[in-house]
Amino acid sequence: EPEVTQTPSHQVTQMGQEVILRCVPISNHLYFYWYRQILGQKVEFLVSFYNNEISEKSEIFDDQFSVERPDGSNFTLKIRSTKLEDSAMYFCASRRDREGGYTFGSGTRLTVV
Amino acid sequence: QKEVEQNSGPLSVPEGAIASLNCTYSDRVSQSFFWYRQYSGKSPELIMSIYSNGDKEDGRFTAQLNKASQYVSLLIRDSQPSDSATYLCAVKPDDKIIFGKGTRLHILP
Numbered sequence A: 001e002p003e004v005t006q007t008p009s010h011q012v013t014q015m016g017q018e019v020i021l022r023c024v025p026i027s028n029h030l031y032f033y034w035y036r037q038i039l040g041q042k043v044e045f046l047v048s049f050y051n052n053e054i055s056e057k058s059e060i061f062d063d064q065f066s067v068e069r070p071d072g073s074n075f076t077l078k079i080r081s082t083k084l085e086d087s088a089m090y091f092c093a094s095r096r097d098r099e100g101g102y103t104f105g106s107g108t109r110l111t112v113v
Numbered sequence B: 001q002k003e004v005e006q007n008s009g010p011l012s013v014p015e016g017a018i019a020s021l022n023c024t025y026s027d028r029v030s031q032s033f034f035w036y037r038q039y040s041g042k043s044p045e046l047i048m049s050i051y052s053n054g055d056k057e058d059g060r061f062t063a064q065l066n067k068a069s070q071y072v073s074l075l076i077r078d079s080q081p082s083d084s085a086t087y088l089c090a091v092k093p094d095d096k097i098i099f100g101k102g103t104r105l106h107i108l109p
Helices: none
Strands: A005-007 A010-013 A019-024 A031-037 A044-050 A053-057 A065-068 A075-079 A088-095 A108-112 B011-014 B019-025 B032-038 B045-050 B054-058 B061-066 B071-076 B085-092 B103-108
Touching: A005 A088, A010 A019, A019 A031, A019 A088, A019 A108, A044 A065, A044 A075, A075 A088, B011 B019, B019 B085, B019 B103, B032 B061, B032 B071, B045 B054, B045 B061, B045 B071, B071 B085
Parallel strands: A010 A108, B011 B103
Antiparallel strands: A005 A019, A019 A075, A031 A044, A031 A088, A044 A053, A065 A075, A088 A108, B019 B071, B032 B045, B032 B085, B054 B061, B061 B071, B085 B103
16 A cells, blocks of 8 residues: 655754655655644644645744655655754645545654754 | 544443544535544544545444534444544645544543
8 A cells, every 4th residue: 555654753853953854755646745743732734735836834834844845756844943842743644636535654753852 | 713623532432332433623614524543653544534414434434424513423333442542533624634632542342
């Protein structure tokens, strides 16, 4: 069964450092998303991406965040200057068409110290 | 503010019984509804999607949708210990999906 692949599974970084979280969506999917889940809280929408541009972003997705699809297969989330409150599980998701359910990757646990 | 409300639980159900999970949502324009299962420390896994009023069955799972009441439910028949997880209700008012906080389900052996 096709999978959404995320790397790394766990990243520890110092406050103020830049991190890049990587995702390989399912190959025939056209819509891509990043979500995050702070420990014990709900899964929150960050950003959606379609046709090589951001289609929607949440209030969480401020100037410290950016997304890129550099080569037609990878989909990355960059946090420029990490803060303690960025510690969370980050999930990448993709779907083939506008109406289908999302397939989530296994997540990257980001710990900012 | 678009909200998805779920009872956080835990909901304890004996093995073999029916587990009933409920969800209400605030945004009337939502047309697509999903149930995800999330094991601790893992990613959400899609188990059911429903788009029109009524019931939709898939194996031991039945999703029910009532758009007039803005209510979605999930029934799990013949509950198994492996069904113990957090169940996330999600609605799609626009391009993104919005999750509820989830209901923790505990199946008692």
